[in-house]
Amino acid sequence: MxxxxxxxxxxxxxxxxxxxxxxxxxxxxxxxxxxxxxxxxxxxxxxxxxxxxxxxxxxxxxxxxxxxxxxxxxxxxxxxxxxxxxxxxxxxxxxxxxxxxxxxxxxxxxxxxxxxxxxxxxxxxxxxxxxxxxxxxxxxxxxxxxxxxxxxxxxxxxxxxxxxxxxxxxxxxxxxxxxxxxxxxxxxxxxxxxxxxxxxxxxxxxxxxxxxxxxREDAAGPAARARTHRLSLRYAAGALAAAALAWLALPGSVLAALLLGWLALALGCVAAIYRRGLPALFQKRPDGGMPMAARWVLAPYQLGAFANLRWWTRRRPQASEIVPGIWVGRFPGAAELRRLGADAVLDLTAELPRLVPAAVAYRCVPVLDLTVPPPAQLDEAVSILDAWHGQGRKVLVCCALGYSRSALVAAAWLAVRAPGEPLALLRKGRPQVVLGADSVAALADFIGRRQAAQSSGGASHAGRNE
Known part of the structure; x- marks a missing residue:
């Protein structure tokens, strides 16, 4: 309907x-x-x-x-x-x-x-x-x-x-x-x-x-497109392979051909999204919902992504507490949230629709998988996390596996709340995190911008006192 x-x-x-x-x-x-x-x-x-x-x-x-x-x-x-x-x-x-x-x-x-x-x-x-x-x-x-x-x-x-x-x-x-x-x-x-x-x-x-x-007609910057171009080619190759298999399956099974064709369409759409480098094209809303069109078209990809995240995290901690009241973990369902006792979810996935119940405080800041959020998104995510922590909420910061996008946001928040060695503190709580050179550079940029803003604010305050 x-x-x-x-x-x-x-x-x-x-x-x-x-x-x-x-x-x-x-x-x-x-x-x-x-x-x-x-x-x-x-x-x-x-x-x-x-x-x-x-x-x-x-x-x-x-x-x-x-x-x-x-x-x-x-x-x-x-x-x-x-x-x-x-x-x-x-x-x-x-x-x-x-x-x-x-x-x-x-x-x-x-x-x-x-x-x-x-x-x-x-x-x-x-x-x-x-x-x-x-x-x-x-x-x-x-x-x-x-x-x-x-x-x-x-x-x-x-x-x-x-x-x-x-x-x-x-x-x-x-x-x-x-x-x-x-x-x-x-x-x-x-x-x-x-x-x-x-x-x-x-x-x-x-x-x-x-x-x-x-x-909106927004466009990703050259740096973001460069990061997503290779991923786009992988999804495009997958789409072509699924289309070829659909054609080969057609004489033997029309149902198999239809399902493979559906998969080819879904992967082709994902390839186009990564080609433009715009997570907004997944059409996931801040409340985590996705329009029915996105759910129908992308269903084979989303089912595969969900199965993949469950497989890779089946024998590892689903979520890890970094500091009291703050967890970093995989994309959750309602049962996982109940086990954690979390009452708020900061979701960094762009590709998966919300599964958690409406009673849980929820906010999505969509970031493409295997990419780094731009400064504005990183600032927004840290601000949300900081506000919820200040309210005494128990927050799960999640992405697909809980190893990269969510880990970067948690590290940036730790840099504000616990200056010193945010990456060491993060890895102590969740050793599985994977932060590549781009993520480390984004974290360093975030810290530098925060320090510059604090210095500027302190100088302005001192000038007013003179």
């Missing part, structure tokens, strides 16, 4: 009072997108019809799916919902984000239809009355091609998210029920086979993930 909000707010609903609704732009974009939809969709249909033989794929159990003539009504309704969706938005920026999602879904799907055409294999039974008329109208332009990924399902996801952002109360449940009927209708109208549904679903969520509402 799509979430009503993205990025912690209802995008497109908090417009500045001075900005008028972009009615004219919405109408122009609707006309352009409608023209593109029918022309590109028709082109893919025509190209498939020119082939001597177009393959098909379905599972044996699909022959037991009933043909439900009246379900053509919810099937057709997506066209009306598509058109109206252009007029939901109060701001130009929100409208353009929505259109980018629709356009991306169209381009990705049509490219697949042309490159790998499939056809529907069953003969549709005759239908009478209004359903029969709607089927006849549909058959005028929609031929039995353009199967996987189902563009109908991709658009369904994008529109579901859009309308859910604006629906309230009982209307939300009506909305979810109707959109669920639309999703089922692609099968009960004999328009698509089952394999088309998950592929269309994933394309839809990928488009939502690709264009989040309220996205």
């Amino acid at each position: 799509p979430q009503a909000a993205e990025g912690g707010h209802l995008a497109g609903t908090a417009a500045p009072a001075a900005e008028a609704r972009p009615w004219g732009l919405a109408l122009a974009l609707l006309a352009g997108m409608g023209t593109l939809f029918f022309s590109s969709y028709g082109l893919a249909n025509w190209l498939a019809s020119q082939r001597a033989a177009v393959p098909y794929f379905h599972f044996a159990w699909e022959r037991h799916i009933p043909f439900v003539p009246w379900s053509i009504v919810p099937y057709w309704s997506i066209d009306l919902l598509y058109g109206l969706s252009f007029f939901l938005w109060r701001t130009r920026a929100a409208l353009l984000t929505h259109v980018k999602r629709l356009l991306a879904a169209q381009l990705i799907s049509v490219a697949c239809f042309i490159a790998f055409p499939l056809r529907f294999a069953f003969e549709r039974p005759a239908a009478g009355g209004l359903p029969g008329q709607l089927f006849t109208l549909l058959g005028g332009f929609d031929k039995p091609f353009n199967q996987a990924p189902s563009l109908h399902i991709s658009l369904l996801v994008i529109l579901w998210v859009a309308y859910a952002m604006h629906a309230r109360g009982g209307w939300r449940w009506l909305l979810h029920g109707w959109f669920a009927l639309i999703g089922l209708s692609v099968l009960t109208t004999y328009q698509h086979h089952a394999v088309d549904v998950p592929t269309g679903w994933l394309v839809g969520w990928f488009c939502v993930f690709l264009f989040p509402f309220g996205a």
